[in-house]
Structures are given as C-alpha cells and as structure tokens.
Amino acid sequence: MVRFKNRYALCELMFPGQPETSVESHQVYQAVKASLLDSHGDFGLAALQSSLSVKYLNIKTNIAVIRGERRHFDMLTSSLVFIRKIGGKDVVFKTLHVGGSIRSCQKFLIGHHRKNLTQIFPSCKTPEERAEGMKSIMAACDTLDWGYSVYKQTPSQPAYSALSMLQEGDGDEEKEEES
Amino acid sequence: MKCTTAAENSNPVPVKPTNFYAEKTQSYVYLKTSLTIEDENSSELNGNQYKFLILQAMKETLGQVGAATPVDLLKVFGDGTCIIRVPSRSTEKIWAALTLYGSTPSGKRCAFRVIHASPFLLGLAFNSRNHRDATS
Numbered sequence: 544m545v546r547f548k549n550r551y552a553l554c555e556l557m558f559p560g561q562p563e564t565s566v567e568s569h570q571v572y573q574a575v576k577a578s579l580l581d582s583h584g585d586f587g588l589a590a591l592q593s594s595l596s597v598k599y600l601n602i603k604t605n606i607a608v609i610r611g612e613r614r615h616f617d618m619l620t621s622s623l624v625f626i627r628k629i630g631g632k633d634v635v636f637k638t639l640h641v642g643g644s645i646r647s648c649q650k651f652l653i654g655h656h657r658k659n660l661t662q663i664f665p666s667c668k669t670p671e672e673r674a675e676g677m678k679s680i681m682a683a684c685d686t687l688d689w690g691y692s693v694y695k696q697t698p699s700q701p702a703y704s705a706l707s708m709l710q711e712g713d714g715d716e717e718k719e720e721e722s
Numbered sequence: 723m724k725c726t727t728a729a730e731n732s733n734p735v736p737v738k739p740t741n742f743y744a745e746k747t748q749s750y751v752y753l754k755t756s757l758t759i760e761d762e763n764s765s766e767l768n769g770n771q772y773k774f775l776i777l778q779a780m781k782e783t784l785g786q787v788g789a790a791t792p793v794d795l796l797k798v799f800g801d802g803t804c805i806i807r808v809p810s811r812s813t814e815k816i817w818a819a820l821t822l823y824g825s826t827p828s829g830k831r832c833a834f835r836v837i838h839a840s841p842f843l844l845g846l847a848f849n850s851r852n853h854r855d856a857t858s
Contacts, residue, residue, distance in 0.1 A: 584785030585822075586815075621787065 548613040549594060552620055553640040553648040556605040559633055565602040570630040572597045575609060575623065582622040590615040598645055606639075608648050616641070748841035751813040752796075755820060756803040760831040764802030769795055772804055779823035779834065784815055791816065796843075803837065805846060813839070 556571070558564040575595065580588045591611050599608040611619040623636045639655060642648040667673045757775065758764055773795045780789040793816065794807040808816045820834035838846050 580785070582785045582787050584781065584783045584788055584819075586783050586788070586818075587785055618787075 547594075548643075549610050550613045550616040550619075551598065551642050551645055551648050552609045552611070552616075552623065552638050553642065553651060554607050554609060554623060555637040555639055556607060556629070557635045557637055558605070559635060561632070564632055565605060566600075566629045566632065566634075567602075568597045568600040568607070571600060571607055571609075574626050574629045574634075575619070578622045578626045579619065582625050583618045587615070587618045587622070591619055595619070606652065608645060613643075744841065748810055750807050751810045751839055751841050752843050752846055753806050753808060753813075753817065753820075753836050754803060754838040754846050755806060756801075756835045756837055758802065758833050758835070759826060762830065765800050767798065767802060769798050769804075772798055775823070775826065775832070776806065776820065776834075778827060780816060780819045783819035783822050788812075788815060788819070805843075807843075810841065 556566065572595070575597070576588065576592070579591060579595075583590075594610060594612040596610050597607055598610050599606075601607075609619070609623070620638060620641065623638060626634060626636050628634060640648055640651040642651065664673070664676060667676050756764075757767065757772065759767075773793075776793060776795070777789055780791070780793070784791075791809060791812045796805045796807055798804045817836055817839070820836060823834055824831060826832050838849060840846055
C-alpha cells in the first residue's frame with residue numbers, strides 16, 4: 544500500500560486596488576475548481592477534485608493553503624495563475640511556497656512574515672502606531688514562546704522595556720503573530 | 723530506419739529486406755479518424771468544421787492548456803475520414819479526448835473513431851484489415 548501524497552500551495556490573494564477585501568474559503572474553492580476546469584478540462588478537474596481543498600484561509604492577511612494530489616499538482620499551480628475573480632472581486636494569486644505538509648507551509652509563513660515585518664514597520668507613521676504595532680508583536684512573542692533569548696531572560700519586565708530594547712535593535716528581531 | 727536481412731552472415735547473396743524498424747521515437751503520430759454526426763451526412767464536412775470539432779473535443783477534456791497542443795489536419799477524405807498529425811507525447815491524451823467527445827456545440831450527437839494510428843504517414847496508406855475486400 545502506497546501512501547497517498549499531497550502537496551500544499553501557500554498562496555497570497557492580492558486584490559489590486561482594494562486592499563481591505565476578504566473572501567470566504569468556499570469561494571476560493573469554487574474559483575480554483577472553475578479555473579481548473581477551464582484550463583485543464585474534465586481531465587484536470589477529475590484528477591484533482593478528490594484531493595482539492597482549501598485547508599486554511601486567513602481573512603486578515605488573505606493567505607490561503609490549498610491542497611492537491613502530488614502527481615498532478617503542477618496542473619493546480621498552473622491553473623491558480625489564471626484565476627481572475629473570486630465572488631465578483633478582482634484577484635491575483637501569488638504562490639509563495641509549495642510544501643509537502645501544512646507544517647512546512649506554516650514554517651515558511653512565519654519566516655515570510657518576519658522578513659516582511661521589517662519592511663512594514665517603517666511605514667507606521669505616528670509613534671503611537673509604532674508602539675501599538677510593536678506591542679502586538681511582543682504579545683505574539685509572549686504567547687508563541689519562540690525562544691527569543693534576551694526576552695526570555697527577563698520575563699518579569701514590563702512590555703515597554705522590551706519594546707525600547709527592540710527599537711534599539713533596529714527592529715530586526717521581531718516575531719509575528721501569524722503562525 | 724534500418725532494414726534487417728534474414729541470415730546476414732551466412733548468406734552472401736543480398737536478400738530482400740523483410741522488415742523495418744525505427745531506431746528512435748518519432749516526434750509525430752498520424753491518426754486516421756472518422757467522424758459521424760447524427761442526422762448529417764459527414765461527407766459534406768470541410769476542413770474548418772473538422773478542425774473546429776477536434777479543438778472542441780480537446781478543449782472539453784483537456785482544457786485550454788491541452789487544446790494548445792499543435793494538431794494538424796492533413797487531409798479530409800470525402801467519406802468523413804481524415805488524417806491528423808499530433809505530437810507523439812500527447813497522442814494518448816488527444817486520442818482519449820476524441821473518443822470521449824459526444825455531442826457537437828449545436829447539440830447533435832457525434833462520434834470520433836480513431837481507425838488507424840501510426841508514427842509514419844506511409845503506415846496509413848494501407849490497412850491490412852481491408853486486404854480481403856480489396857483483393858476479392
């Protein structure tokens with residue numbers, strides 16, 4: 544008996560011109576299915592339909608994990624490119640990562656967010672915004688317990704000292720709430 | 723192409739070649755197909771209609787990506803048969819798509835039948851199944 548293997552595509556749903564849009568996971572599923580039928584026909588849909596599912600959809604960051612059978616996964620990734628609309632909204636799919644498990648996708652996602660955080664953080668205009676963002680980041684660190692050594696040594700310290708410490712460190716060592 | 727002769731070494735007299743084989747995979751496969759449409763005389767079909775129906779069949783089963791494979795319609799015979807040339811990598815897919823096609827866009831039932839498939843065009847020139855009919 545051979546194991547049934549899957550692949551997971553980590554996709555970012557980008558809504559050009561309307562950044563605050565969000566969709567539901569069944570809408571994503573239907574859009575992927577329709578695109579698969581359009582680009583690879585009855586054969587492509589039949590090959591992937593049994594294993595196709597949207598395992599995870601973050602409505603805040605618009606990041607989805609889509610599962611498909613490994614053998615025909617290239618058909619799925621190629622049809623993702625052709626999705627133009629989800630529920631009447633213009634959308635572009637950007638495949639960030641293809642992994643063999645949801646866990647590996649999550650690992651990649653943490654690294655991806657961490658990398659992007661340093662780009663997003665300078666865009667905070669007011670000092671309140673900066674502090675708020677940093678606070679939420681620190682809170683995420685607290686719940687995640689991600690092995691942040693300096694923070695771990697001083698768990699009794701209030702959040703603002705850790706905040707000032709991070710700001711000195713040029714904001715490079717932040718963690719992200721998305722995991 | 724190479725020709726093999728029976729008993730090459732033992733017999734110095736050149737023997738008439740008996741069989742042929744191709745040394746490598748040919749890049750194209752030629753299919754002889756027939757098309758029958760319900761309540762219609764298929765001998766009236768022209769090349770454009772034929773090609774359109776082949777593309778419809780491919781689009782239905784293989785989608786737009788599959789329908790992008792180059793298929794050449796070489797010849798349409800008067801009796802509703804034709805010869806098409808497909809890349810040998812996608813022969814099976816296109817064959818399957820033709821077989822699975824069931825109805826024309828106008829709603830009439832139709833059927834493609836692949837009569838003959840060969841990597842050489844010359845292979846379609848003669849069908850040994852018709853041998854008895856031709857000689858008798």
